Amino acid sequence: MINKELLTIVETIQIAKETIKMRLQGSEKIKHAKPGQFVHIKVGNEGSHMLRRPISIADVNQDQQIVTIIFKVIGSGTDHLSKCHVGDVIDGLIPCGTSYPIEQITMDKALLIGGGIGVPPLYYLAKQIKEQGVEVTSILGFQSSEHVFYQSEFAELGKCHIVTNDGTHGFQGFVTDVIDQLDPTFDYYFSCGPTPMLKAVSSKLQDRNGYISIEQRMGCGIGACYACVVPTNDGSNGFKKICKDGPVFEANEVVL
Amino acid sequence: MTLQINLPGLVLKNPIMPASGCFGFGREYSDVFDLNQLGAIIIKAATKQSRYGNQTPRVAETSSGMLNAIGLQNPGVEAIINQELPFLSDYDVPIIANVAGSSVEEYVEVTKALTRTTTVKAIELNISCPNVKQGGIQFGTDPELAAEVTSKVKAVSHVPVYVKLSPNTSNIVAMAKAVEAAGADGLSMINTLTGMQINLSSRKPILANKTGGLSGPAIKPIAIRMVYEVRQHVSIPIIGMGGIMNAEDVLEFLLAGANAVAIGTANFHNPFVCPEIIQALPGVLEQYGFRSVEDAIGKGHEHGVTNFSRA
Numbered sequence: 047m048i049n050k051e052l053l054t055i056v057e058t059i060q061i062a063k064e065t066i067k068m069r070l071q072g073s074e075k076i077k078h079a080k081p082g083q084f085v086h087i088k089v090g091n092e093g094s095h096m097l098r099r100p101i102s103i104a105d106v107n108q109d110q111q112i113v114t115i116i117f118k119v120i121g122s123g124t125d126h127l128s129k130c131h132v133g134d135v136i137d138g139l140i141p142c143g144t145s146y147p148i149e150q151i152t153m154d155k156a157l158l159i160g161g162g163i164g165v166p167p168l169y170y171l172a173k174q175i176k177e178q179g180v181e182v183t184s185i186l187g188f189q190s191s192e193h194v195f196y197q198s199e200f201a202e203l204g205k206c207h208i209v210t211n212d213g214t215h216g217f218q219g220f221v222t223d224v225i226d227q228l229d230p231t232f233d234y235y236f237s238c239g240p241t242p243m244l245k246a247v248s249s250k251l252q253d254r255n256g257y258i259s260i261e262q263r264m265g266c267g268i269g270a271c272y273a274c275v276v277p278t279n280d281g282s283n284g285f286k287k288i289c290k291d292g293p294v295f296e297a298n299e300v301v302l
Numbered sequence: 303m304t305l306q307i308n309l310p311g312l313v314l315k316n317p318i319m320p321a322s323g324c325f326g327f328g329r330e331y332s333d334v335f336d337l338n339q340l341g342a343i344i345i346k347a348a349t350k351q352s353r354y355g356n357q358t359p360r361v362a363e364t365s366s367g368m369l370n371a372i373g374l375q376n377p378g379v380e381a382i383i384n385q386e387l388p389f390l391s392d393y394d395v396p397i398i399a400n401v402a403g404s405s406v407e408e409y410v411e412v413t414k415a416l417t418r419t420t421t422v423k424a425i426e427l428n429i430s431c432p433n434v435k436q437g438g439i440q441f442g443t444d445p446e447l448a449a450e451v452t453s454k455v456k457a458v459s460h461v462p463v464y465v466k467l468s469p470n471t472s473n474i475v476a477m478a479k480a481v482e483a484a485g486a487d488g489l490s491m492i493n494t495l496t497g498m499q500i501n502l503s504s505r506k507p508i509l510a511n512k513t514g515g516l517s518g519p520a521i522k523p524i525a526i527r528m529v530y531e532v533r534q535h536v537s538i539p540i541i542g543m544g545g546i547m548n549a550e551d552v553l554e555f556l557l558a559g560a561n562a563v564a565i566g567t568a569n570f571h572n573p574f575v576c577p578e579i580i581q582a583l584p585g586v587l588e589q590y591g592f593r594s595v596e597d598a599i600g601k602g603h604e605h606g607v608t609n610f611s612r613a
């Protein structure tokens with residue numbers, strides 16, 4: 047069941063270049079949001095922004111009924127959101143989409159691979175699987191040092207390797223280069239980031255078990271408009287809706 | 303106050319229905335609110351075979367609206383009948399099925415299949431499609447083609463046929479008159495206006511299909527003008543749509559001459575918009591001095607027939 051929640055901003059803070067962390071307090075219902083799911087946020091009004099913006103759930107504080115989102119300002123909608131203040135109320139559909147199926151899989155070690163704005167959903171995932179006793183290694187890619195966020199947060203949960211395209215922080219290159227260099231051991235991998243990165247990761251780790259989370263421009267966000275489809279990989283001419291059947295998919299389930 | 307409205311083949315609890323393509327086959331929104339509140343539901347377009355539709359991105363945002371190029375993705379008419387209609391038949395809401403095609407024969411076959419069921423109470427004929435047999439010219443821009451497809455579909459349908467007009471034409475009245483003469487039971491208008499958006503950095507159109515259909519409040523003045531103009535020249539009922547966001551917009555369409563309305567893009571902005579409008583409508587009608595929906599229909603015409611200049 048998707049709820050339309052009125053979410054009160056209780057904190058908004060810039061944590062890296064063009065990157066905002068926002069904590070939103072809502073009703074009891076938002077406690078059930080799971081890692082991998084997203085909030086479909088209304089920004090501005092129908093004149094300025096007809097379509098809602100999908101933003102991943104980066105963390106949930108169940109006691110305080112607070113969800114954390116982390117977003118990058120890339121256009122007018124995220125710019126508008128970044129200018130909201132503590133106390134402002136925003137309208138969000140929550141929880142949308144599927145979550146990482148961590149209750150259905152057993153593993154000892156997990157590898158988390160995030161790129162840019164794909165890093166946030168991996169944080170709540172890391173917290174939850176760490177609690178289940180899973181050993182977490184994360185490889186997080188950013189453009190350059192000023193874009194890096196949540197390094198210490200991830201480091202508290204396990205080994206955390208940072209990679210920047212320009213080498214200004216941590217390794218230089220792409221997340222896949224770090225996988226090559228470190229050759230980490232893991233039972234399952236979980237990846238979220240821009241499509242080219244997901245393509246590179248899923249082809250490098252082709253024979254491994256993993257889950258990816260993908261992005262697409264959305265309309266409704268609840269599975270009704272067919273804006274966000276992705277073809278399935280089984281040669282059946284089939285498709286999945288990212289907003290409803292995803293955003294989390296088994297690594298080789300869909301064609302990127 | 304009664305919101306009830308009777309149209310050919312349809313008894314509507316209220317004049318509010320979700321527009322085709324914006325509400326899927328109802329299933330997803332049944333998780334959001336009780337569908338029994340709706341006046342009717344217009345389901346997503348059906349074609350004979352399943353269609354994957356266009357590549358993504360399929361939507362883009364515009365000032366006061368959006369562009370879409372979904373490409374009539376649907377599982378094909380038989381799958382819709384077997385997999386989607388049974389779910390909808392459990393609701394006490396008339397179902398209007400949107401029919402698309404790339405030839406007259408396809409429209410006829412899809413209509414035949416849909417009207418075999420007892421769930422479909424009316425057909426909405428989506429004539430904003432290219433006719434592949436005639437070099438891709440849209441059925442909706444050629445009065446003769448539109449009349450032909452209307453009369454052939456009417457001949458096989460035992461439920462009323464509402465023809466959905468495309469605004470991408472210079473003479474909407476000629477289209478409306480042509481389909482009325484061909485036997486249409488009603489009109490539904492307007493479909494989207496063809497538009498485009500280009501990304502400054504990539505220098506490429508945002509939609510994979512390059513062009514898409516513009517919808518939302520951006521097109522409302524055009525829709526109002528077209529409903530108003532058509533109302534003065536045809537007598538069959540009109541389901542009006544294009545940019546409706548609230549109950550005031552509904553009243554504006556009623557004044558222009560619509561007998562009921564459909565709501566598309568607004569569902570994406572606010573998935574509860576249909577029940578919210580249904581709730582607000584009595585208050586708005588009363589505020590502007592009307593005793594019922596019926597009472598407001600066409601009341602924007604009381605200053606007489608207007609001659610629209612044709613440039």
Ligand SMILES: Cc1cc2nc3c(=O)[nH]c(=O)nc-3n(C[C@H](O)[C@H](O)[C@H](O)COP(=O)(O)OP(=O)(O)OC[C@H]3O[C@@H](n4cnc5c(N)ncnc54)[C@H](O)[C@@H]3O)c2cc1C
Pocket residue numbers: 084097098099100101102103116117118119120121122123124125163164166167260261262263264293362363
């Ligand atoms: C499931 C999902 C989870 C996401 N999680 C996050 C997150 O945690 N943090 C974050 O910073 N970003 C996230 N994104 C991307 C985010 O939705 C876009 O950056 C945002 O919509 C851009 O809006 P804008 O108005 O600033 O940009 P504009 O370019 O002005 O937006 C114009 C239109 O394009 C859409 N759009 C543009 N870029 C994207 C994109 N990459 N993905 C989807 N739609 C896009 C917008 O929603 C809007 O409809 C996520 C996307 C998806 C699909």
Ligand SMILES: Cc1cc2nc3c(=O)[nH]c(=O)nc-3n(C[C@H](O)[C@H](O)[C@H](O)COP(=O)(O)O)c2cc1C
Pocket residue numbers: 265271321322323324346347370372374400428466492493494516517518519521543544545546564565566567568
């Ligand atoms: C995403 C989307 C998909 C649509 N699909 C269809 C369709 O399959 N058949 C059809 O006749 N109209 C379709 N339409 C047009 C709408 O039914 C409606 O005529 C138009 O959007 C104007 O109303 P609105 O401004 O309230 O959206 C679609 C519109 C949108 C936005």
Ligand code: FES
Pocket residue numbers: 263264265266267268269270271272273274275287288289290
């Ligand atoms: S955004 Fe509408 S189906 Fe996914």
